[in-house]
Amino acid sequence: MEQGQSCFFKNRIVTTGPTPVPDFILGAMTESVYYHRSPAFSEVMQEVRALLPTLFGTKEEVLLFSGTGTLAMEGAIANFFNVGDTVVAVNSGKFGSRWVDQARIYGCNVVEIFVERGQAVKVTDVEKALSQNKNVRGILIHASETSTGVRHPVKEIAKLAQKEKDCLCLVDAVTATGVFSVPMDAWGLDVVVAGSQKGLMLPPGLSFGAVSPRAWERTQSIKNVRYYLDWRKEKKALLENSGAFTSAVTLIGGLREVLKYYQKVGIENVYKKNWKLCFATRAAIQKAGLSLFVKEDAAASAACTALMAGPTWTSQLRQKFGLTVSGGQDELKGKIVRIGHLGYIDGWDVAAQLLSIGEIAKAEGQKIDSAAMMAQFFAIIGEEKDFTPGDLK
Numbered sequence: 001m002e003q004g005q006s007c008f009f010k011n012r013i014v015t016t017g018p019t020p021v022p023d024f025i026l027g028a029m030t031e032s033v034y035y036h037r038s039p040a041f042s043e044v045m046q047e048v049r050a051l052l053p054t055l056f057g058t059k060e061e062v063l064l065f066s067g068t069g070t071l072a073m074e075g076a077i078a079n080f081f082n083v084g085d086t087v088v089a090v091n092s093g094k095f096g097s098r099w100v101d102q103a104r105i106y107g108c109n110v111v112e113i114f115v116e117r118g119q120a121v122k123v124t125d126v127e128k129a130l131s132q133n134k135n136v137r138g139i140l141i142h143a144s145e146t147s148t149g150v151r152h153p154v155k156e157i158a159k160l161a162q163k164e165k166d167c168l169c170l171v172d173a174v175t176a177t178g179v180f181s182v183p184m185d186a187w188g189l190d191v192v193v194a195g196s197q198k199g200l201m202l203p204p205g206l207s208f209g210a211v212s213p214r215a216w217e218r219t220q221s222i223k224n225v226r227y228y229l230d231w232r233k234e235k236k237a238l239l240e241n242s243g244a245f246t247s248a249v250t251l252i253g254g255l256r257e258v259l260k261y262y263q264k265v266g267i268e269n270v271y272k273k274n275w276k277l278c279f280a281t282r283a284a285i286q287k288a289g290l291s292l293f294v295k296e297d298a299a300a301s302a303a304c305t306a307l308m309a310g311p312t313w314t315s316q317l318r319q320k321f322g323l324t325v326s327g328g329q330d331e332l333k334g335k336i337v338r339i340g341h342l343g344y345i346d347g348w349d350v351a352a353q354l355l356s357i358g359e360i361a362k363a364e365g366q367k368i369d370s371a372a373m374m375a376q377f378f379a380i381i382g383e384e385k386d387f388t389p390g391d392l393k
Contacts (some may be wrong), residue, residue, distance in 0.1 A: 011204060012352070017204075018077055018204050019170070019198060019201060021254075022201060024261075025202065028257040030252040034253070037242065045241040049062075052259060057185055060185075061238055063231055065206070071207050072208060073098065075226075075229045079222060080168055080229070093148045094147055098233075117332060120298070121141070126365060136164060137167060139157060139170065144302075149303065150300075150306050158189050160382075169196075171192045177208070178194075178198065179196070183345070188212075189215075191209065197276075201343045206251040228245065271392075274303075278305060279387045280350070287369070290366075291367060303341070305341065308329060311333075315358055321356040321359075325340065338356070347377075354377060
């Protein structure tokens with residue numbers, strides 16, 4: 001038992017990432033300590049190569065990197081932009097801000113669109129930025145801004161990029177991949193990056209990059225010096241069922257099991273489960289009289305739901321109820337709590353978060369009707385209705 005943790009509850013991690021890892025995946029990882037140049041590992045890679053593109057909605061190869069999603073984000077900048085290139089970057093939270101910083105470090109001219117926290121970017125604001133700046137070479141956008149629980153209109157923004165002469169649409173899908181549909185080919189996305197510790201139900205340390213044919217063409221004119229981050233090396237190795245460097249063999253072994261599981265249960269069913277949990281959570285929070293951070297349903301992400309909270313709520317949840325949840329980051333630290341409902345998290349996990357949050361709010365003097373809150377939550381869980389947003393169907 002950790003110091004300061006309640007002795008009545010085992011610690012349960014229900015954060016927005018790392019998310020819980022199922023036992024069958026952990027078991028597969030223990031059996032996956034392969035020599036990374038062995039025929040046995042090549043077989044694993046071959047299976048992963050066959051299954052992974054479906055998750056990204058693409059016919060292209062999906063690259064694997066030994067590193068977190070931030071590595072893939074940085075690699076996307078290093079491989080597709082030169083010093084002096086103009087990019088439009090949407091900054092709607094911690095991770096939007098991160099891509100802005102990375103682009104500037106690599107010498108890009110960044111046209112930053114600052115979005116009020118808890119809101120999705122307006123397509124008209126991106127359109128305006130493109131019209132006011134010549135030769136924009138890329139748009140940097142997050143499908144799901146993990147730090148706030150916002151979903152951006154990526155499909156519409158990708159259309160704007162396609163209208164430009166030579167503008168790529170780069171999407172951080174770290175808390176979208178395996179959580180809700182972001183079909184790369186159908187939407188015309190050029191680069192999609194993701195990480196292992198979210199909807200893919202794996203430990204941290206593996207990231208991904210899917211690249212369109214026109215983005216691959218762009219790499220031939222990129223002059224940035226890069227070695228470990230050179231995606232061309234990774235593609236060449238992947239086509240030989242290997243990695244350019246030492247692969248994260250245990251994580252890739254676990255990934256094979258994740259992909260087989262999603263193939264068995266149907267990834268669309270997983271998406272529907274996540275959306276139902278999302279809207280059941282939102283309705284329960286409102287029924288309880290608590291305040292949602294993302295006000296508009298259309299801007300809500302299936303990854304997590306943020307609500308306004310006190311500065312000690314995350315620590316109280318851990319100490320009193322054994323729940324490790326995600327709080328706010330940067331300017332939102334101590335102001336919100338993020339209820340995770342992605343990956344290996346089910347309705348009981350979400351119910352435990354809601355009930356515990358309700359008890360903490362009561363202790364601070366708020367009038368919370370826990371019974372009404374949970375009745376609302378389970379009523380929606382029991383519905384046959386598909387809660388997937390219309391633009392994703």
